[in-house]
Amino acid sequence: MSQPSLYRGNLTAIVLQLLETDGRMYGYEITQKVKDKTNGSLQIKEGALYPILHKLEAENFLTVEVEKVGKRIRKYYKITEAGEKERISQLAALKEYMATMEQLFNPKLSY
Amino acid sequence: MSQPSLYRGNLTAIVLQLLETDGRMYGYEITQKVKDKTNGSLQIKEGALYPILHKLEAENFLTVEVEKVGKRIRKYYKITEAGEKERISQLAALKEYMATMEQLFNPKLSY
DNA sequence: GTGACATACCTATGTATCTTAGGTATAAAT
Protein backbone atom coordinates (compact mmCIF):
# COMPACT_ATOMS: atom_id res chain seq x y z
CA MET A 1 0.00 0.00 0.00
CA SER A 2 1.40 3.36 -0.96
CA GLN A 3 1.12 5.99 1.68
CA PRO A 4 0.21 9.19 -0.11
CA SER A 5 1.76 12.40 1.07
CA LEU A 6 0.21 15.85 1.41
CA TYR A 7 3.01 17.14 -0.79
CA ARG A 8 1.54 15.32 -3.73
CA GLY A 9 1.24 17.79 -6.57
CA ASN A 10 3.85 20.11 -5.11
CA LEU A 11 7.05 18.19 -5.72
CA THR A 12 7.76 19.72 -9.11
CA ALA A 13 7.23 23.21 -7.71
CA ILE A 14 9.52 22.40 -4.80
CA VAL A 15 12.28 21.21 -7.13
CA LEU A 16 12.01 24.32 -9.29
CA GLN A 17 12.04 26.54 -6.23
CA LEU A 18 15.07 24.82 -4.77
CA LEU A 19 17.05 25.06 -7.98
CA GLU A 20 16.24 28.74 -8.17
CA THR A 21 17.19 29.65 -4.61
CA ASP A 22 20.09 27.26 -4.12
CA GLY A 23 21.50 27.06 -7.63
CA ARG A 24 22.61 23.96 -9.50
CA MET A 25 22.20 20.67 -7.73
CA TYR A 26 22.23 16.98 -8.48
CA GLY A 27 19.43 14.57 -7.73
CA TYR A 28 20.66 12.93 -4.60
CA GLU A 29 21.68 16.31 -3.26
CA ILE A 30 18.12 17.55 -3.72
CA THR A 31 16.68 14.72 -1.66
CA GLN A 32 19.10 15.49 1.16
CA LYS A 33 18.66 19.25 1.04
CA VAL A 34 14.90 18.99 1.16
CA LYS A 35 15.09 16.58 4.08
CA ASP A 36 17.40 19.01 5.88
CA LYS A 37 15.38 22.12 5.16
CA THR A 38 12.17 20.48 6.34
CA ASN A 39 13.70 18.82 9.38
CA GLY A 40 12.81 15.45 7.92
CA SER A 41 9.17 16.29 7.29
CA LEU A 42 9.53 15.84 3.57
CA GLN A 43 11.64 13.08 2.12
CA ILE A 44 11.40 13.16 -1.63
CA LYS A 45 11.72 9.60 -2.82
CA GLU A 46 14.13 8.88 -5.63
CA GLY A 47 11.36 7.08 -7.46
CA ALA A 48 9.53 10.38 -7.56
CA LEU A 49 12.45 12.73 -8.03
CA TYR A 50 14.28 11.26 -11.00
CA PRO A 51 11.22 11.10 -13.25
CA ILE A 52 10.45 14.71 -12.29
CA LEU A 53 13.97 15.84 -13.22
CA HIS A 54 13.79 14.00 -16.52
CA LYS A 55 10.42 15.51 -17.32
CA LEU A 56 11.55 19.03 -16.45
CA GLU A 57 14.60 18.56 -18.62
CA ALA A 58 12.47 17.29 -21.52
CA GLU A 59 10.32 20.41 -21.16
CA ASN A 60 13.45 22.58 -21.26
CA PHE A 61 12.84 23.87 -17.78
CA LEU A 62 16.18 22.42 -16.66
CA THR A 63 19.57 21.80 -18.22
CA VAL A 64 21.98 19.08 -17.18
CA GLU A 65 25.72 18.88 -16.80
CA VAL A 66 27.29 15.55 -16.08
CA GLU A 67 30.32 15.55 -13.80
CA LYS A 68 32.60 12.78 -12.69
CA VAL A 69 33.54 12.55 -9.04
CA GLY A 70 36.04 9.76 -8.81
CA LYS A 71 34.42 6.94 -10.74
CA ARG A 72 30.92 8.08 -9.95
CA ILE A 73 28.68 10.35 -11.96
CA ARG A 74 26.73 13.36 -10.84
CA LYS A 75 24.12 15.03 -12.98
CA TYR A 76 23.87 18.66 -12.08
CA TYR A 77 20.61 20.36 -12.92
CA LYS A 78 20.14 24.07 -13.43
CA ILE A 79 16.95 26.01 -14.02
CA THR A 80 16.47 27.71 -17.39
CA GLU A 81 14.66 30.94 -18.21
CA ALA A 82 11.62 28.98 -19.29
CA GLY A 83 11.91 27.04 -16.04
CA GLU A 84 11.98 30.28 -14.10
CA LYS A 85 8.76 31.37 -15.76
CA GLU A 86 7.22 28.03 -14.94
CA ARG A 87 8.40 28.33 -11.36
CA ILE A 88 6.77 31.74 -10.99
CA SER A 89 3.56 30.42 -12.47
CA GLN A 90 3.46 27.44 -10.13
CA LEU A 91 4.35 29.65 -7.19
CA ALA A 92 1.36 31.88 -7.90
CA ALA A 93 -0.95 28.86 -7.99
CA LEU A 94 0.56 27.64 -4.75
CA LYS A 95 0.03 30.98 -3.04
CA GLU A 96 -3.62 31.00 -3.98
CA TYR A 97 -4.01 27.43 -2.86
CA MET A 98 -2.40 28.17 0.51
CA ALA A 99 -4.53 31.27 1.02
CA THR A 100 -7.67 29.30 0.25
CA MET A 101 -6.71 26.55 2.67
CA GLU A 102 -6.09 29.21 5.31
CA GLN A 103 -9.54 30.58 4.64
CA LEU A 104 -11.11 27.14 4.98
CA PHE A 105 -9.31 26.09 8.12
CA ASN A 106 -8.62 29.40 9.80
CA PRO A 107 -11.30 31.69 8.46
CA LYS A 108 -11.04 35.38 9.05
CA LEU A 109 -14.52 36.26 10.18
CA SER A 110 -16.37 38.25 7.57
CA TYR A 111 -18.95 40.50 9.17
CA MET B 1 -7.11 14.33 -19.66
CA SER B 2 -7.84 14.88 -16.01
CA GLN B 3 -6.60 18.15 -14.61
CA PRO B 4 -5.19 17.43 -11.16
CA SER B 5 -5.75 19.96 -8.43
CA LEU B 6 -3.48 21.11 -5.64
CA TYR B 7 -6.25 20.17 -3.23
CA ARG B 8 -5.69 16.51 -3.98
CA GLY B 9 -5.24 14.71 -0.70
CA ASN B 10 -6.99 17.44 1.29
CA LEU B 11 -10.59 16.88 0.28
CA THR B 12 -11.39 14.51 3.12
CA ALA B 13 -9.92 16.93 5.66
CA ILE B 14 -11.91 19.75 4.12
CA VAL B 15 -15.14 17.80 4.38
CA LEU B 16 -14.51 16.91 8.01
CA GLN B 17 -13.63 20.51 8.82
CA LEU B 18 -16.74 21.84 7.12
CA LEU B 19 -19.05 19.44 8.92
CA GLU B 20 -17.47 20.42 12.20
CA THR B 21 -17.70 24.17 11.77
CA ASP B 22 -20.96 24.36 9.85
CA GLY B 23 -22.85 21.41 11.28
CA ARG B 24 -24.86 18.83 9.39
CA MET B 25 -24.93 19.15 5.65
CA TYR B 26 -25.89 17.15 2.58
CA GLY B 27 -23.62 16.37 -0.32
CA TYR B 28 -24.77 18.88 -2.85
CA GLU B 29 -24.79 21.55 -0.18
CA ILE B 30 -21.14 20.81 0.60
CA THR B 31 -20.09 21.35 -3.01
CA GLN B 32 -21.87 24.72 -3.06
CA LYS B 33 -20.62 25.87 0.31
CA VAL B 34 -17.03 25.08 -0.53
CA LYS B 35 -17.34 26.91 -3.82
CA ASP B 36 -18.79 29.90 -1.98
CA LYS B 37 -16.23 29.94 0.81
CA THR B 38 -13.34 29.75 -1.61
CA ASN B 39 -14.77 32.24 -4.11
CA GLY B 40 -14.85 29.51 -6.72
CA SER B 41 -11.23 28.48 -6.25
CA LEU B 42 -12.20 25.01 -5.12
CA GLN B 43 -15.04 23.16 -6.75
CA ILE B 44 -15.33 19.71 -5.25
CA LYS B 45 -16.59 17.40 -7.94
CA GLU B 46 -19.48 15.11 -7.10
CA GLY B 47 -17.46 12.21 -8.42
CA ALA B 48 -14.95 12.92 -5.69
CA LEU B 49 -17.32 13.96 -2.92
CA TYR B 50 -19.81 11.12 -2.81
CA PRO B 51 -17.19 8.37 -2.53
CA ILE B 52 -15.54 10.39 0.25
CA LEU B 53 -18.80 10.68 2.16
CA HIS B 54 -19.49 6.98 1.77
CA LYS B 55 -16.02 6.09 2.95
CA LEU B 56 -16.20 8.39 5.97
CA GLU B 57 -19.54 6.89 6.86
CA ALA B 58 -18.18 3.36 6.53
CA GLU B 59 -15.38 4.35 8.90
CA ASN B 60 -17.93 5.70 11.38
CA PHE B 61 -16.58 9.21 11.06
CA LEU B 62 -19.96 10.40 9.82
CA THR B 63 -23.58 9.47 10.38
CA VAL B 64 -26.37 9.95 7.88
CA GLU B 65 -29.99 11.00 8.13
CA VAL B 66 -32.14 10.79 5.06
CA GLU B 67 -34.75 13.49 4.63
CA LYS B 68 -37.42 13.99 2.04
CA VAL B 69 -37.88 17.43 0.56
CA GLY B 70 -40.89 17.18 -1.68
CA LYS B 71 -40.24 14.07 -3.71
CA ARG B 72 -36.48 14.44 -3.53
CA ILE B 73 -34.07 12.96 -1.07
CA ARG B 74 -31.37 14.66 0.93
CA LYS B 75 -28.78 12.75 2.89
CA TYR B 76 -27.60 14.83 5.79
CA TYR B 77 -24.18 13.99 7.16
CA LYS B 78 -22.99 14.76 10.64
CA ILE B 79 -19.55 14.26 12.15
CA THR B 80 -19.19 11.70 14.95
CA GLU B 81 -16.86 11.76 17.93
CA ALA B 82 -14.50 9.43 16.14
CA GLY B 83 -14.76 11.73 13.14
CA GLU B 84 -13.85 14.68 15.31
CA LYS B 85 -10.74 12.89 16.47
CA GLU B 86 -9.86 12.09 12.90
CA ARG B 87 -10.45 15.72 11.93
CA ILE B 88 -8.08 16.94 14.63
CA SER B 89 -5.48 14.44 13.55
CA GLN B 90 -5.71 15.47 9.92
CA LEU B 91 -5.68 19.13 10.88
CA ALA B 92 -2.42 18.67 12.76
CA ALA B 93 -0.85 17.01 9.73
CA LEU B 94 -2.11 19.83 7.55
CA LYS B 95 -0.66 22.49 9.82
CA GLU B 96 2.73 20.87 9.73
CA TYR B 97 2.52 20.51 5.99
CA MET B 98 1.58 24.17 5.55
CA ALA B 99 4.37 25.31 7.87
CA THR B 100 6.90 23.23 5.95
CA MET B 101 5.73 24.65 2.65
CA GLU B 102 6.07 28.14 4.11
CA GLN B 103 9.61 27.28 5.14
CA LEU B 104 10.45 26.02 1.66
CA PHE B 105 8.94 28.88 -0.28
CA ASN B 106 9.24 31.75 2.18
CA PRO B 107 12.11 30.75 4.41
CA LYS B 108 12.76 32.66 7.56
CA LEU B 109 16.48 33.23 7.47
CA SER B 110 18.30 31.13 10.02
CA TYR B 111 21.50 32.83 11.16
C1' DG C 1 39.06 -7.42 4.56
C1' DT C 2 34.38 -7.61 5.07
C1' DG C 3 29.99 -6.04 6.27
C1' DA C 4 27.17 -2.28 6.77
C1' DC C 5 25.86 2.05 5.39
C1' DA C 6 26.02 6.22 2.45
C1' DT C 7 26.29 8.01 -2.08
C1' DA C 8 24.44 8.28 -6.82
C1' DC C 9 22.05 6.91 -10.61
C1' DC C 10 17.83 4.43 -12.61
C1' DT C 11 12.98 2.02 -13.86
C1' DA C 12 8.73 -0.80 -13.38
C1' DT C 13 4.66 -1.77 -10.93
C1' DG C 14 1.09 -0.70 -7.74
C1' DT C 15 -2.16 2.47 -5.90
C1' DA C 16 -4.67 6.46 -3.71
C1' DT C 17 -7.19 10.12 -5.14
C1' DC C 18 -8.78 12.35 -7.77
C1' DT C 19 -11.28 14.17 -12.94
C1' DT C 20 -14.17 13.09 -16.50
C1' DA C 21 -18.18 11.51 -18.03
C1' DG C 22 -21.87 9.49 -17.79
C1' DG C 23 -26.65 8.11 -15.50
C1' DT C 24 -31.48 9.03 -12.99
C1' DA C 25 -34.94 12.06 -11.25
C1' DT C 26 -37.26 16.29 -9.32
C1' DA C 27 -37.87 21.29 -9.18
C1' DA C 28 -37.49 26.01 -10.67
C1' DA C 29 -36.85 29.51 -14.00
C1' DT C 30 -37.19 31.53 -18.68
Add this chain to the structure above:
DNA sequence: ATTTATACCTAAGATACATAGGTATGTCAC
Protein backbone atom coordinates in the same frame (compact mmCIF):
# COMPACT_ATOMS: atom_id res chain seq x y z
C1' DA D 1 -41.20 23.65 -23.60
C1' DT D 2 -36.54 23.99 -22.73
C1' DT D 3 -33.00 25.01 -19.96
C1' DT D 4 -30.85 25.22 -15.65
C1' DA D 5 -30.46 23.97 -10.82
C1' DT D 6 -30.94 20.57 -7.39
C1' DA D 7 -29.73 15.97 -5.61
C1' DC D 8 -28.25 11.54 -5.68
C1' DC D 9 -25.00 7.92 -7.81
C1' DT D 10 -21.00 5.00 -10.28
C1' DA D 11 -17.51 3.48 -13.77
C1' DA D 12 -13.45 4.40 -16.34
C1' DG D 13 -9.39 7.01 -17.07
C1' DA D 14 -5.50 10.00 -15.52
C1' DT D 15 -1.97 11.70 -12.40
C1' DA D 16 1.58 11.65 -9.35
C1' DC D 17 3.15 9.63 -6.41
C1' DA D 18 5.16 5.32 -3.05
C1' DT D 19 7.08 0.97 -3.10
C1' DA D 20 10.39 -1.94 -4.42
C1' DG D 21 13.52 -3.30 -6.85
C1' DG D 22 18.25 -2.82 -9.62
C1' DT D 23 23.50 -1.29 -10.46
C1' DA D 24 27.77 0.58 -8.86
C1' DT D 25 31.14 3.36 -6.10
C1' DG D 26 32.87 5.10 -1.78
C1' DT D 27 33.55 5.16 3.36
C1' DC D 28 33.75 3.57 7.93
C1' DA D 29 33.93 0.38 11.87
C1' DC D 30 35.53 -3.71 13.48
